[in-house]
Amino acid sequence: xxxxxxxxxxxxxxxxxxxxxxxxxxxxxxxxxxxxxxxxxxxxxxxxxxxxxxxxxxxxxxxxxxxxxxxxxxxxxxxxxxxxxxxxxxxxxxxxxxxxxxxxxxxxxxxxxxxxxxxxxxxxxxxxxxxxxxxxxxxxxxxxxxxxxxxxxxxxxxxxxxxxxxxxxxxxxxxxxxxxxxxxxxxxxxxxxxxxxxxxxxxxxxxxxxxxxxxxxxxxxxxxxxxxxxxxxxxxxxxxxxxxxxxxxxxxxxxxxxxxxxxxxxxxxxxxxxxxxxxxxxxxxxxxxxxxxxxxxxxxxxxxxxxxxxxxxxxxxxxxxxxxxxxxxxxxxxxxxxxxxxxxxxxxxxxxxxxxxxxxxxxxxxxxxxxxxxxxxxxxxxxxxxxxxxxx
Amino acid sequence: xxxxxxxxxxxxxxxxxxxxxxxxxxxxxxxxxxxxxxxxxxxxxxxxxxxxxxxxxxxxxxxxxxxxxxxxxxxxxxxxxxxxxxxxxxxxxxxxxxxxxxxxxxxxxxxxxxxxxxxxxxxxxxxxxxxxxxxxxxxxxxxxxxxxxxxxxxxxxxxxxxxxxxxxxxxxxxxxxxxxxxxxxxxxxxxxxxxxxxxxxxxxxxxxxxxxxxxxxxxxxxxxxxxxxxxxxxxxxxxxxxxxxxxxxxxxxxxxxxxxxxxxxxxxxxxxxxxxxxxxxxxxxxxxxxxxxxxxxxxx
Numbered sequence: 001x002x003x004x005x006x007x008x009x010x011x012x013x014x015x016x017x018x019x020x021x022x023x024x025x026x027x028x029x030x031x032x033x034x035x036x037x038x039x040x041x042x043x044x045x046x047x048x049x050x051x052x053x054x055x056x057x058x059x060x061x062x063x064x065x066x067x068x069x070x071x072x073x074x075x076x077x078x079x080x081x082x083x084x085x086x087x088x089x090x091x092x093x094x095x096x097x098x099x100x101x102x103x104x105x106x107x108x109x110x111x112x113x114x115x116x117x118x119x120x121x122x123x124x125x126x127x128x129x130x131x132x133x134x135x136x137x138x139x140x141x142x143x144x145x146x147x148x149x150x151x152x153x154x155x156x157x158x159x160x161x162x163x164x165x166x167x168x169x170x171x172x173x174x175x176x177x178x179x180x181x182x183x184x185x186x187x188x189x190x191x192x193x194x195x196x197x198x199x200x201x202x203x204x205x206x207x208x209x210x211x212x213x214x215x216x217x218x219x220x221x222x223x224x225x226x227x228x229x230x231x232x233x234x235x236x237x238x239x240x241x242x243x244x245x246x247x248x249x250x251x252x253x254x255x256x257x258x259x260x261x262x263x264x265x266x267x268x269x270x271x272x273x274x275x276x277x278x279x280x281x282x283x284x285x286x287x288x289x290x291x292x293x294x295x296x297x298x299x300x301x302x303x304x305x306x307x308x309x310x311x312x313x314x315x316x317x318x319x320x321x322x323x324x325x326x327x328x329x330x331x332x333x334x335x336x337x338x339x340x341x342x343x344x345x346x347x348x349x350x351x352x353x354x355x356x357x358x359x360x361x362x363x364x365x366x367x368x369x370x371x372x373x374x375x376x377x378x379x380x381x382x383x384x385x386x387x388x389x390x391x392x
Numbered sequence: 393x394x395x396x397x398x399x400x401x402x403x404x405x406x407x408x409x410x411x412x413x414x415x416x417x418x419x420x421x422x423x424x425x426x427x428x429x430x431x432x433x434x435x436x437x438x439x440x441x442x443x444x445x446x447x448x449x450x451x452x453x454x455x456x457x458x459x460x461x462x463x464x465x466x467x468x469x470x471x472x473x474x475x476x477x478x479x480x481x482x483x484x485x486x487x488x489x490x491x492x493x494x495x496x497x498x499x500x501x502x503x504x505x506x507x508x509x510x511x512x513x514x515x516x517x518x519x520x521x522x523x524x525x526x527x528x529x530x531x532x533x534x535x536x537x538x539x540x541x542x543x544x545x546x547x548x549x550x551x552x553x554x555x556x557x558x559x560x561x562x563x564x565x566x567x568x569x570x571x572x573x574x575x576x577x578x579x580x581x582x583x584x585x586x587x588x589x590x591x592x593x594x595x596x597x598x599x600x601x602x603x604x605x606x607x608x609x610x611x612x613x614x615x616x617x618x619x620x621x622x623x624x625x626x627x628x629x630x631x632x633x634x635x636x637x638x639x640x641x642x643x644x645x646x647x648x649x650x651x652x653x654x655x656x657x658x659x660x661x662x663x664x665x666x667x668x669x670x671x672x673x674x675x676x677x678x679x680x681x682x683x684x685x686x687x688x689x690x691x692x
Contacts, residue, residue, distance in 0.1 A: 054654055057653065057656060058653060241654075247653050247654050247671040248673050249651065249659065250651045250653055251648065251651075252650070252651050254636045256647075257632075257633065257635060259632060292647035292648050310648070314635040314637075315635055315658075316589065316593060318656050319558075319559070319562040320562075325656070345526075347523055347526035347527075348526040348529065349460050350530050370529065370533060378566075378567040378570055378571070379522055379525065380567075381522065383519055383526060386518050386557065386560040387516055387519035
């Protein structure tokens, strides 16, 4: 039976008087309330950091997209399939931006079967091309949760133990057609330490609740398109690593980028190993990245060398993930009236017009709400703290 | 009437490390700080003269702080300070005269007020670049939704790199790349690996000036055109950037190394414990083959 108490469902609660949020002031204008709501929505984007928790940096994520009949519904414009594929493209770009040494694979399910759209790979371009082509697929039949999870496990179980194995399912149908008992599959997933998360597009389905609870993932149902985007972006950050994942030293190569011009006597044109399999793009080129172990050539990083199996990355790829390891503390909020000094934001030199200001706990410099958002979303370091010479 | 032209914002970051510039003055070379700032003002004026909608900002990167030379805070409080300076008799475009006077006044204030501590000749550029990015972020939010604003940052670097700011510098570079902001670099003295990486990743230009005396010429030739015009000009070729990683134990550049899966630190040799995060690694031992037990034949 269930170990956790079931949450009360929304229809079991009393009436929610949502109109009471909006309050008019004396002249009858809603301006103050609207500004307050906008301010709160900006603040909501700064999420809490995990603190000193070990994160799974090298991720192998399988994305399962439901292509069944229910995806033709038009509640997301123009239809659910097109809207989802567009948001997934943004997700793929952000995912490789924040996790450069991770890999992603896409599986589609329809007509009671599951098919691989793209293999597990570290290059975002292949996935985006495949997603753009997938917009034309015909949605028919029922999805099969069992078959898609089974297909994902086939590749994930061979992955080394120090990586995090994840599956993200985007399920819009309320039914699934499975050839065997899904509870057995859930036990297999748990033993393989695969974390499954689901984003539902229609309503909460019990099998998904059990699946995500047993494997340690999250289950959400979308309210509208912007909520869908928020939920997808939650999966971009690396998740906390499970205690049983192994830590090991991974052997990697750091090739030099050789830029050769036509006038260089020693430059020899060569084929890139990554393009040999595909029919297009097998061109001779002069420069590129040469694997330090076997001297095979590649045009882009990160890549796994096909000849000798060495993972090739460049130092900035690893540097991109450092801000996850050293997260920036949240700034303390205080009302603007308490500020004695000049009312200027120390980062952007703008006037402080909002009702609250943010100060960094270590250097006590003052920032406006826009700079606070920018610093926590993109910059990941306080501009005044890094001026301090003794700070490494 | 909404303007159809796009707005180009140029942020110039000038390295005013007083020790390096002092050494330059002692060696009696021809490039002093005032000549360098003259060249910067020439570039700034030319940029603003190229189009009515171009915008400029100049930041000075000092020892432990950075100061906005232009536009100043008093600029916003009221234009009363601008009135005294605007009456230059030679009929110059008022904005250029005001900008030049403000820059000259602010740099005098900065150099006289800031006290010099220590004698290091490195500059902490990462903090100044972070402030520049915050400024660009604020300016681009102030315009209406339809107007495009294109920004780029030009760094004029004098002293050497400080190796301690590697991580912050990389964070700033990735933030700039995400916002599509180019970082160009004009290096006066010694080559800077950090700035070479910044220019490579964001798509800007890196140039080490062969003759310091001709600074203004190089600035106008290479760094005045914006990114669209650069494709039609013959500009210095991109420098070869060394992206090899340095190992954490010896600081050597290595081609093949071992990376800890928890903290991503790089080592040149296999070791059973990671020195940064102190996790013990699982070592792959070869499979033990159990010797077959031979049954002793009992004597009958």
